[in-house]
Structures are given as structure tokens and as C-alpha cells.
Amino acid sequence: MHDLKYYNDIGFKCGLEIHQRLSTEEKLFCSCSTDSSNDTQVGKVERRQRAVAGELGAIDRSTSFESSRGRSFVYNVFKRSSCLVDIDEEPPHQVNARAVETALRFASAFNAKLPDEIEPMRKEVVDGSDPSAFQRSMMVAYDGSIEVNGRSIPITSIFLEEESSGIVSSKGDAVVYNVDRIGIPLVEIDTDPSISTPAEAKEAALKIGTILRLTGRKEGNSVASEVQRGIGTIRQDVNVSIRGGTRVEIKGLQEIESMDVFIENEIERQLKLIEIKQNLLKKGASVDKEPTELTGLMKHERGRIIKDAVSAGAVVLGARLRGFRGSLGAEIGPDRRLGSEISDYAKMAGVKGIIHSDEDLSKYELSDETVSGVMEKLDISDSDAFIIIAAEKGACEKAMGYALERARMAMAQVPPETRAVADSKKGNTRFMRPLPGGSRMYPETDSEPIEVTESYYNEVKRHTIYMEERIRRISKELGNAQISEQLALSTRLALYEHITSEVQGINLVVAATLLEKLKELERAGIGVELHRDVFVDIFRRYSKGEITKAGIGEVIRHSPISPGDVSRIIKEHSLARISGDELKKMVDRLATGAKADVMREIMSKYRLNVDGEELSSLIGGRK
Numbered sequence: 001m002h003d004l005k006y007y008n009d010i011g012f013k014c015g016l017e018i019h020q021r022l023s024t025e026e027k028l029f030c031s032c033s034t035d036s037s038n039d040t041q042v043g044k045v046e047r048r049q050r051a052v053a054g055e056l057g058a059i060d061r062s063t064s065f066e067s068s069r070g071r072s073f074v075y076n077v078f079k080r081s082s083c084l085v086d087i088d089e090e091p092p093h094q095v096n097a098r099a100v101e102t103a104l105r106f107a108s109a110f111n112a113k114l115p116d117e118i119e120p121m122r123k124e125v126v127d128g129s130d131p132s133a134f135q136r137s138m139m140v141a142y143d144g145s146i147e148v149n150g151r152s153i154p155i156t157s158i159f160l161e162e163e164s165s166g167i168v169s170s171k172g173d174a175v176v177y178n179v180d181r182i183g184i185p186l187v188e189i190d191t192d193p194s195i196s197t198p199a200e201a202k203e204a205a206l207k208i209g210t211i212l213r214l215t216g217r218k219e220g221n222s223v224a225s226e227v228q229r230g231i232g233t234i235r236q237d238v239n240v241s242i243r244g245g246t247r248v249e250i251k252g253l254q255e256i257e258s259m260d261v262f263i264e265n266e267i268e269r270q271l272k273l274i275e276i277k278q279n280l281l282k283k284g285a286s287v288d289k290e291p292t293e294l295t296g297l298m299k300h301e302r303g304r305i306i307k308d309a310v311s312a313g314a315v316v317l318g319a320r321l322r323g324f325r326g327s328l329g330a331e332i333g334p335d336r337r338l339g340s341e342i343s344d345y346a347k348m349a350g351v352k353g354i355i356h357s358d359e360d361l362s363k364y365e366l367s368d369e370t371v372s373g374v375m376e377k378l379d380i381s382d383s384d385a386f387i388i389i390a391a392e393k394g395a396c397e398k399a400m401g402y403a404l405e406r407a408r409m410a411m412a413q414v415p416p417e418t419r420a421v422a423d424s425k426k427g428n429t430r431f432m433r434p435l436p437g438g439s440r441m442y443p444e445t446d447s448e449p450i451e452v453t454e455s456y457y458n459e460v461k462r463h464t465i466y467m468e469e470r471i472r473r474i475s476k477e478l479g480n481a482q483i484s485e486q487l488a489l490s491t492r493l494a495l496y497e498h499i500t501s502e503v504q505g506i507n508l509v510v511a512a513t514l515l516e517k518l519k520e521l522e523r524a525g526i527g528v529e530l531h532r533d534v535f536v537d538i539f540r541r542y543s544k545g546e547i548t549k550a551g552i553g554e555v556i557r558h559s560p561i562s563p564g565d566v567s568r569i570i571k572e573h574s575l576a577r578i579s580g581d582e583l584k585k586m587v588d589r590l591a592t593g594a595k596a597d598v599m600r601e602i603m604s605k606y607r608l609n610v611d612g613e614e615l616s617s618l619i620g621g622r623k
């Protein structure tokens with residue numbers, strides 16, 4: 001980790017896009033269920049896609065790149081969670097009012113301004129993840145801010161948009177998606193690029209996530225959470241650039257914990273690529289315009305990898321990278337080299353990767369004769385490098401085209417890219433596609449603009465509970481800063497609020513149970529996601545003295561998921577509290593023993609049934 005001055009000096013800029021799925025029951029522009037668990041597939045649709053000109057006329061760089069890959073896409077359609085709107089065979093229905101309300105609630109939480117009208121737009125998506133080739137998106141607010149360590153970070157815009165579909169498989173040119181997830185409402189919160197260090201990026205992301213989770217809708221005494229929880233329901237894209245480098249978007253980070261590591265690695269990658277570029281320019285490097293066919297040379301190759309490929313009909317192409325020796329193998333991050341970057345580009349054509357001369361070629365079982373044959377044919381000198389690709393002719397040519405394009409970029413610039421997580425432990429990324437330009441939005445003419453009146457917005461705000469208020473309230477109730485903070489950040493805050501609004505005076509016990517006991521049970525492999533009213537029932541019995549604090553966990557362990565007969569559970573598992581006269585009789589029966597022995601004997605047998613404090617006061621008071 002470096003200090004602020006270091007990041008200033010290298011011209012570090014960083015901005016965030018946080019995507020959070022909302023917890024509405026229906027999708028954004030149709031009535032499909034947002035819960036696809038146990039849904040059944042009822043069919044599939046196949047599409048081919050090609051790029052069309054966006055609003056600004058130019059075909060977007062990333063768009064034409066994707067369509068140049070000429071792939072076909074299959075979309076699996078489900079019973080409850082997909083419909084004709086989702087596959088673009090029917091116009092969108094009325095916008096989901098509840099989702100708009102939530103987005104406005106967030107707008108107020110980030111102190112953002114509202115536009116005169118919320119206008120649904122189509123955002124072009126030509127990576128195939130959307131059967132309609134667009135995603136609906138609308139800006140609901142702009143010009144807000146968050147505070148991080150006393151510094152204000154501008155929130156440039158807040159969007160309400162449709163979730164994309166989930167990829168099922170991708171084999172060569174055939175990609176399969178599920179359209180159950182598509183169209184679920186999500187909000188996107190964008191910061192400007194003024195984040196000044198990787199650590200600050202992480203804190204800003206945490207803050208935004210917390211605001212989204214803790215801003216809720218007041219419903220009687222409870223608070224309705226507005227967002228989905230769990231893996232994949234919040235994703236963060238991070239934009240990083242440095243002076244002399246370029247803007248790179250790291251897409252789909254799911255764990256905030258390692259965000260700073262990813263950013264540090266991206267800085268390092270760009271610095272190394274700049275260094276490689278300067279080296280290449282110094283050496284007067286150049287890249288072959290056209291690849292050379294090497295298939296004939298490989299005919300007698302005995303190494304299994306090439307031999308199998310060639311006998312299966314593959315061609316082998318090679319190209320010389322003049323002056324690149326040593327640069328392909330130069331490390332640019334954990335387990336990443338310029339060679340891996342070039343390989344990523346080639347893989348977009350569906351090939352397995354490239355072989356390059358800075359690698360240990362023996363791992364491809366290439367014989368020395370073959371290697372010298374290749375070097376002779378490509379006219380390789382001491383300072384040169386070469387790359388080889390073996391694949392079916394069409395794919396091989398395409399892959400070589402991409403690889404050589406990337407090699408040329410090494411001499412020109414750090415390419416603007418969207419990158420995906422390659423290894424979440426190492427914090428490194430791989431090339432996904434060129435960074436999209438700005439020409440991807442056009443108006444959604446099938447949907448009316450939404451007018452937000454001042455009185456409606458005020459009404460939304462009146463029914464909103466904000467993060468600050470919620471945290472203040474629980475810390476006042478609990479009187480324990482550490483537990484309050486844990487609870488505020490936990491997934492069970494809404495459950496805590498529900499239980500304590502139904503059963504008063506036992507807040508600390510509820511908090512401790514939800515934070516500690518449930519974790520313990522989960523670790524033991526016990527399902528604890530009971531209906532909230534089951535929890536209310538259990539805590540009410542505790543509050544009435546029917547069970548002890550120590551017994552709560554056991555009752556939870558044996559309770560049904562949906563509301564049922566908790567008293568039967570208590571009886572069956574002998575978990576009823578023993579107190580008052582009954583406990584006194586028990587103490588009297590053992591009256592001859594020393595106080596400590598009586599205590600120990602009773603607690604060893606009735607740990608879950610006896611309240612320690614009550615017992616100790618009974619023993620203490622005994623004559």
C-alpha cells in the first residue's frame with residue numbers, strides 16, 4: 001500500500017458503479033416473478049445478433065467487436081419467471097411502481113436531484129446476454145453525494161434498470177442463457193472518478209452498499225428491506241486509470257473485501273504495460289502484418305498436442321513479433337504476462353490460447369527440430385519473439401487477427417478494456433471485451449416517460465427510514481456500540497427490527513441470538529432461515545418465561561421453518577423453563593450440599609431449563 005501522494009503522482013483516478021438488485025416481487029416491465037427458485041423450463045429461443053448504429057450514428061466499438069464474433073445465442077424460457085416481454089416478443093408493460101418508489105427512496109438517501117421526467121431508454125447490449133439486444137434503463141436522479149472519511153464523493157447518477165440474464169454455458173460459438181433473471185429491477189449508483197486511493201474506493205463501495213441495505217420503507221412498526229441479499233445480488237464495477245495509461249473497467253466484483261487489491265493490481269498492470277511499451281519502442285519493435293502457415297512444418301511433429309490437433313484437421317499459424325523477446329514473458333501482475341493478455345484476445349475466437357516463444361516450449365512437447373524450423377520460416381532473430389496458434393482454419397485465422405492486434409497495441413497504448421475477475425484470490429483480471437463507448441443509448445418508445453410530482457416524492461420520503469436513523473435507533477436500544485454496528489451490517493437487521501417491534505424489552509437478547517447463536521447453528525449445518533413469525537413466537541415465549549435464554553438456540557434448532565406448534569417442540573425436547581416454586585423445591589432437595597455444589601449439580605443437568613441468575617439468587621437466599 002502506498003500513501004496519498006503516490007496515487008496523486010501517478011495520476012490515479014477511480015470511479016465506482018454499484019449494481020444492486022431490488023427485492024420487488026415482480027420484474028421491472030412485466031409481471032413475471034423475480035423468484036425463479038424451483039421454476040420449470042418451458043422452452044427455448046435461438047437468436048443471432050448483429051450490431052446496429054446507436055443514437056450517435058457510430059457503431060460502438062465494443063458492439064461491432066462482439067457481433068464480429070458471429071455467435072449464436074440460445075435463451076432458456078421459464079414458466080413463472082419469463083414471458084414474451086423478456087424475449088422481446090411483446091412490448092413492455094407498465095413500469096413497476098414499487099421499483100420506481102425504491103429508486104426515488106435511494107435518490108433521497110444520496111441527496112440527489114430529480115430530473116423533470118424519468119425517461120426509459122434502451123441501452124444496447126450486444127454481447128448476447130439479452131435476447132432483445134438491449135436493456136431498459138432510466139436515470140432517476142443525478143448530482144448526489146456520499147461522505148467517506150470526511151471527504152465528499154459525488155454520486156453522478158442513479159439508474160433504475162433491468163437485470164441481465166444469467167449465462168448457463170459457452171462452448172465455441174454457441175452460448176446459452178437463462179432468461180429467468182432478466183428484467184429484475186436493479187439500481188445502479190455511479191460515483192465520479194474522484195476517488196483518490198484504492199482504500200477509499202473500498203470504503204466508498206461499503207458505504208454505498210450499506211446505504212442501499214439500510215434505507216427502507218416504513219411499514220407500521222417494521223421496515224421493509226428494498227434490496228435482495230446474497231451472492232450475486234450486488235456487483236461492483238470499478239473504473240481505474242493512471243497517467244499515461246487508460247480507463248479500464250473491472251467488471252462484476254462481488255466481494256468488496258478484496259476491491260483494493262484488484263485496484264492495486266490494475267495500477268501495477270498499467271505501469272508495467274507502459275514500461276513494456278517504452279521498451280518495445282526503444283527496440284524499434286514491429287509485428288507481422290500477416291501470419292505464416294506452419295501446418296506443413298508440424299506434419300512430422302511427434303508431440304501429442306500439435307499432432308492431435310493437426311491430424312484432426314487444424315491448421316497452425318505463426319507470426320513474428322520483431323523486438324518482442326522477453327516482453328511477452330514479462331510479468332504484469334500475479335500470474336499474468338503480456339503473453340496472457342494476447343492469449344485472452346485470441347481466445348475470443350474460441351481457440352484455447354496461444355503458444356509463444358517466451359514460454360517453456362517443452363510443455364507443448366514441441367521438438368527442437370520443429371522449433372528451429374519455425375524460427376527459420378518466420379526469420380526469428382535473437383531479439384524477436386513468435387506466437388503460434390493451432391485450431392480449425394476459420395477460428396485460427398480470426399484468433400491470429402485478434403492476437404496480432406493486441407500485440408500491436410502493446411507498442412501504442414494500454415488498451416481501454418472491460419476486464420473480468422480471473423482469480424479472486426490473487427486479485428487479477430483478464431480481458432473481457434473492448435471498453436464500450438458512449439453511443440449505446442436510445443429512447444424506449446414503447447414506454448411513457450414517468451413524471452414524479454413533488455407531492456409524490458414527499459410521500460415517498462415520509463415513508464422512508466434512512467441509514468443514520470436506523471443505526472441511531474438500534475444503538476440507543478442496545479446501548480452497545482459494537483453489537484449495534486455488527487447488527488447494522490448484518491443480513492438480519494430487518495428480522496431484528498421485526499421481532500423487537502413485536503416483543504418489547506429483550507432487544508439485547510434478540511440481537512445476540514441473531515448475531516451469534518444463528519451463526520453457530522449455521523456452522524453446525526442447521527437451517528435457521530425460519531419464518532420471521534416463528535422467531536417472534538420463540539422470543540415471546542422467552543419473554544414470558546416459558547424458556548430460558550440458553551434454551552432459545554435449541555428451540556430454534558428444532559423449530560419448523562413456517563409458523564407451527566412451537567409449544568410442542570418445547571415439550572418434546574424438554575426445553576421448558578424450570579423456575580419459581582419448582583426450582584426452589586429442586587434446590588431444597590439438595591439442601592445439604594455446599595452452595596457451589598448445588599449450583600453445579602443443577603446447572604449440569606438443567607443448563608437449558610434453568611436461568612443461572614434465578615438459581616444463584618435462590619441458593620444465595622437459602623438459609
Ligand SMILES: [Zn+2]
Nearest residue numbers: 030032082083
Ligand atoms: Zn416477463
